[in-house]
Amino acid sequence: MNSTIPYKIYLSEEEMPKYWYNVKARMKTQHPPFLNPATMQPCTKADLQPVFCDECIDQELNEKDEWIEIPADIRNFYKTFRPSPLVRAYFLERMLDTPAEIYYKFEGNNTSGSHKLNSAAAQAYYAKKQGLKSVTTETGAGQWGTALAMACAFFGLNLDVFMVKVSSEQKPYRKEVIRTYGANVIPSPSNTTAAGRKILKEFPQTGGSLGCAIAEAVEKALASDSCRYVLGSVLDHVILHQSVIGLEAKTALEKYGVTPDIVIGCMGGGSNFGGLIGPYMGDRIDGKNDIRFIGVEPASCPSVTRGKFAYDFCDSAKTTPLAKMYTLGCGFMPSPNHAGGLRYHGMSPIVSQLCHDGYIRAVAIEQNKVFEAALAFAKCEGILPAPESAHAIRVAMDEALKCKAEGTKKKILFGLTGTGYFDLAAYKQYNDGAMTDYIPTEADLQKGFATIPKCSANAQFE
């Protein structure tokens, strides 16, 4: 602890970002446009307006502006939970006895327990500014639902959260946090929408799915002029909002003259990883740095490492626009023994394009290795990490141990996206020695790939 770099770096409020970073403005190849599933033509603003807020659509389609101003009211709300600390992991380094320097950006110090609030804040603000009365969304594990409930409470907006029924039953406390912030939690499928009623009629005993919850949330939003749907990951404007993670990390490290050699993040929909790496990626694309970017996904849901780069639906109900991305097929479901989050079948189109173009290396890790890293980290750094975040911890530890073996002193930065306070059933499984690993077989993957739509844009796969 004798270094001049403190254990934690907190920026002052003046140093917090006033602009989001739009990495698309520096990308040499833009990801192909979203396709309207009815016409198979690129989505226009008019296509998206019934579903999304106007300002978010403009951000979604913006490939030009590298910097987009953060409105003052959003920056004010950010002050309730930002700046987040950039931590020098001295105790992890000591435990690993590595010459590497390890840093992490910790996004879990807010009631949602994750980075999700960065985009929830923006989306709730824009909905309010547009004069809307309410928004809808879906939530699985509940972090996104909590984050959006917090933002809607702050900006004075009604919120309906369609929560996958089995999650709302297994995680009653997550549901309760969302209710405490004044939002309406509707277990999905519900009889409040045609989509829900249809599923209930066919499968009265179903525990629901994210696909069905999305379909219900979108239907509810379409039913009212003063309501829109909001999404917590995958889309370009969400990655834009999450750029505050990378911007703060970069500013904090630059104060001490540190440029990372390796930047590591976990990838589910890709929003936290995209937000963390964005501000470093612009220069990487232009050859002004040679940072290695590593995206970590679970071996049981290996979208990038084993998926196809193809046009696919963003939801399993096949109601959304099609995105060009790495995907296991919108019908792919990770094995039920998978406890570690990051269970999305696809990947952010921005992150997918950057992977495709060789700027990001994706790796997949089995969950016992992930939880082993989580426990080691908790014991020396104090924070109980979300299983999602522990994917990044695992790879950061492995890279630091490589440095030890090689005698090199690399600078490693990883994203610690959240806390594991609501994931203790998974920790119990690990503590009890009852956690199993699962890697999809080739046959499992082929079954998933069969759900990727057959369309001219995907002709190369047919």
Add this chain to the structure above:
Amino acid sequence: MNSTIPYKIYLSEEEMPKYWYNVKARMKTQHPPFLNPATMQPCTKADLQPVFCDECIDQELNEKDEWIEIPADIRNFYKTFRPSPLVRAYFLERMLDTPAEIYYKFEGNNTSGSHKLNSAAAQAYYAKKQGLKSVTTETGAGQWGTALAMACAFFGLNLDVFMVKVSSEQKPYRKEVIRTYGANVIPSPSNTTAAGRKILKEFPQTGGSLGCAIAEAVEKALASDSCRYVLGSVLDHVILHQSVIGLEAKTALEKYGVTPDIVIGCMGGGSNFGGLIGPYMGDRIDGKNDIRFIGVEPASCPSVTRGKFAYDFCDSAKTTPLAKMYTLGCGFMPSPNHAGGLRYHGMSPIVSQLCHDGYIRAVAIEQNKVFEAALAFAKCEGILPAPESAHAIRVAMDEALKCKAEGTKKKILFGLTGTGYFDLAAYKQYNDGAMTDYIPTEADLQKGFATIPKCSANAQFE
């Protein structure tokens, strides 16, 4: 948000306290000594050594030194979760439309979810330094058990946590956090101790009690030379360790020239409140400031507002030394409908003496009012507070509204001790409109008072 005072003030690591503050060195009247229950004579260091770590006993008995150095290894561990933010509650002020300035010191940003880690860090360090192999403790709700497990993991110490059986069953996830940090959780009563076996024989179906868990933890500690017992509240050395709360708050406010007019905290065993007010109290005793100190307790467990100032046992099993304190009687149990924590029958002897001498005003609040404040706070400030902490929020809001009515611009500081992530059953009760209030009747109180020991030191009550 145009003031020059930022929303959050984080001290730099150099500004973090290097000494704890021992308020006893400035108190004009010391609290009477603990009594050995076998001899009814003041406890000596030798009496306490089989149970507690040597260094903690020295701190416990120290009435002389105003400043006690914090060892470097403890300060290093503090860096994993401190400094905690001192927050200017701009959004709460706006919501209340008050001219008052409201500040709070937030201690919940660590995995224990509370201030408990401040003392756990110190006690685990001293146990390790003394060459011990293990420590024991009891836990009810689990915050203290979590904090101690974190500290023992960090310093490399074995830990047995006797957890009230009904709590370990109702809060399996709290138990799991403790296990995740490597501690051994034993539901109490257990058959691992004579005290536990005795209770199990008499009451095979019992859900346990804190009194029984304490008796088991102490017995286990006494059984080994390399083991000691540690306690998370009430005692003087715990209040000493908690002085980092008040010291950081004072340093942060002084940077902006702010001296509070009112300092508010919740009181259970009294450790967080004692730690928050200590550094301001020295000058108050000497007439160098005229801060009003308000301690808030639940109306259902009103130790100070309706208790006796008498010698009583610290535990319901009547095994500990006797302390002179405000007490409802060691046999007092709050009504089962009480959801808001702070259920201890007594109160820290230091805080009790300061109340007795007129430096602190105690107030008692009913729980529906507490949860009402908790929800209002969560919606504008973002943080879901622990029900305990919400007692302080309630009174801070009431004082701010008095300022509004009077047109005065007072500066209010309160302690936000923790988060409510593990209290969602209580929030659910409130959200469902199913929370009831309860104020003990005179007959309830008399029943409790009857359990205060009849001894010469208490002759005035006989």
